[in-house]
Amino acid sequence: QSSLTVYGVADAGLLLERGGADGPVQKIGSGMASSSRLGFKGKEDLGGGTVLTFILENGYSIDTGAAKQNGALFGRQALLCLSGKAGALSIGQQYTPFYKTLNNVADPFSTGMAGNAQNVFDDTTRISNTVEYITPRMGGFVADVQYGLGEAAGDSAKNRYLSASGSYEQGALTLELAHQRKENALASAHSRNTMLVARYRFGDVTGHAAHARNRDALGRESHDTLLGFTAQLSGGNKLFASLIDHRDQAAAQRHARQAALGVSHGLSRRTDLYAAYGHIRNSNGAQFHVGTAADSGSGTTGVNLGVRHVF
């Protein structure tokens, strides 16, 4: 049995940015809540519990029609996956375990809108040339390991990428630990990030807490801490908010603090209207910007007003 599905997101609206170096700007926002995308995915049941899946997922800007991810056709995801009782093994252009922890568990904004945790947290969303293995769920535990080949001739350590996460779910609680490590082009140094996340569902309200420790390839360290919540309101409305504190451990103390609030109103199971506000206070010359799911942003204040349709 084989199947092919065409799916995607069309997300468009108005984006206001304030506090940028060149002054305020109004834009048509594409993919502010969820990056606009068009994907093709297929599935084949190979028998004995083994399933083959492929995903080819393009990211585009609805305001210009251009492909995102530096013009890559399937720059969001391109992978082949064999899954079964022993877990899932996949190959291709894939999300990193570190990003999945940030997006799926830590961030009330799911790395979207003006509250995107990636505005402050240092992560790698996706990596080319990867092999990934996800264990089956065992007593609430799941582990996810990814290896990104550097593909440098003569030295496989150059540009090598490694990420792993461990997740524990029990009732309303999710705990997740994630790590990533990226070798530079000469394999002379690496950056690394480690993050611990807790999420707890109190009825219609979900609380989020995350703490990350970062060390870049030059050895500079910083910490990020997030506190936030998601609240499911009546009438298909949803409220989400987060506070993120960035502590620079270097002498320059380039700290930053982001506060963000978002609301969405479901028009149907597939379509919602949303609005969000985010603000970053940069200290001592820190350079963080309020972005969206699809745009890294140019200002320190961002306002989003949009429609998201999932198809």
Add this chain to the structure above:
Amino acid sequence: QSSLTVYGVADAGLLLERGGADGPVQKIGSGMASSSRLGFKGKEDLGGGTVLTFILENGYSIDTGAAKQNGALFGRQALLCLSGKAGALSIGQQYTPFYKTLNNVADPFSTGMAGNAQNVFDDTTRISNTVEYITPRMGGFVADVQYGLGEAAGDSAKNRYLSASGSYEQGALTLELAHQRKENALASAHSRNTMLVARYRFGDVTGHAAHARNRDALGRESHDTLLGFTAQLSGGNKLFASLIDHRDQAAAQRHARQAALGVSHGLSRRTDLYAAYGHIRNSNGAQFHVGTAADSGSGTTGVNLGVRHVF
């Protein structure tokens, strides 16, 4: 209820160009009658008469397989639209009202083949970063307003685009007035075009007349006048012809005149064969070329012979 449709045009044939600076040339023509395209569109009924639509439309060259519109993936159209009793509001990469008037009403060639009115008329086919509103039809009247954000930080007037059209339809008659105005990158000057179009259906023959007044960002003015007809013949055959006169209002008097004749033969409801001939007489160093729907052309005479399939 939600739906996704894959649609498009595959249009290919032979293109001869004569009178160009580098000599005559024979080409494989792609999209001579209608630009070759592949699109994805979806629709969701949100209830209460409101419908959400999205369109993602790629333009490609069938002779090379490459994307058109400078390589943009969905460079033809990328938009999200909410429509209902109060009209239609859309956001994205869209056709301009000015272009739609030229294409849908003024030009017997529908801006295709060697007779493409765009060979002479000055228009902007599509614009990025736009919001557009189309009124419901009221007693034969429809208005269409589009605003293209310049997205320049600090000055929203830079690169701003504005276009609007008003249309009146009564029985066999269509009257349309369209205007566009494009600010330059410094917001120090703008170009503008205004066009009045009349179309009248006399049984199987439709007459077209259009007059446009143009003023570019340097203040140079010109007028364009089109007269043409479309005739539906027996056996699925169609004949169309137009004369276009371009009057340069500047001292240099770079006038031009285009004459074009086309014929199409329907093989089915979705497929036709076509042939067209167009010639431009440039005066006093005018530089107009005979192009096609997808190609701006290099010569002053163009001959098209092709097959168009709409899927």
Add this chain to the structure above:
Amino acid sequence: QSSLTVYGVADAGLLLERGGADGPVQKIGSGMASSSRLGFKGKEDLGGGTVLTFILENGYSIDTGAAKQNGALFGRQALLCLSGKAGALSIGQQYTPFYKTLNNVADPFSTGMAGNAQNVFDDTTRISNTVEYITPRMGGFVADVQYGLGEAAGDSAKNRYLSASGSYEQGALTLELAHQRKENALASAHSRNTMLVARYRFGDVTGHAAHARNRDALGRESHDTLLGFTAQLSGGNKLFASLIDHRDQAAAQRHARQAALGVSHGLSRRTDLYAAYGHIRNSNGAQFHVGTAADSGSGTTGVNLGVRHVF
């Protein structure tokens, strides 16, 4: 009647290359057995035995998600074809008859994996701006003629391409003769290749033999000879092997010899696992590399281990 099909190949695995100038390299291989692709094809029955077909086929790298063929969207194939009793006439970006002979008949590896005959044989896989005519099968004979327009203004000979093949099939035997000729950008010289291929099916084993004579635009000549077989084993397994001998006719005698062995194991009708090994011995400074279906390679030894899914 009209129809649209979305189809493709997702092929991913591990690729080891040894013997390259910069040292050994491990890569995620995309499309090693069959180049990864996503296509859209449609068909319309025009009546009277005439069928219109279009194909729009993209090639992508599953390891990065980027488009292949220098980023062309439908760089593998983009064509419109009218076929009927009198044969098939097609226009667009198409495979060459010369390549089809090499791929479909000569090469046990079907120009895939480490044994790809293109590692050594000099061919042109596809050409833009082409018209092609294929005769109906007449008593076992088929002819295929293709003309690629150079599209140079003033001189239609510049960059012109011509390829033709004649095929004869009788029972277990296939004989094919193919030729291609490519004019350079000034039409001052051309390269040409001629190839004779025989294939014979002995039950579950098929034998392949091919001999090609090449002359490049500088007049340098060489010969290529291939001997190989494909064996259908039990349990959905397949074995294929080939030896290719390249004889440089110039004084430098840059000869080369490739030996390759491959095996595939069908997991289903659409999915298989494969492994292949290929090695090239270059003499007197020859520079041939072991590639795959999608990658021209950097080493003289190649090892492939992958999964191919056809959808």
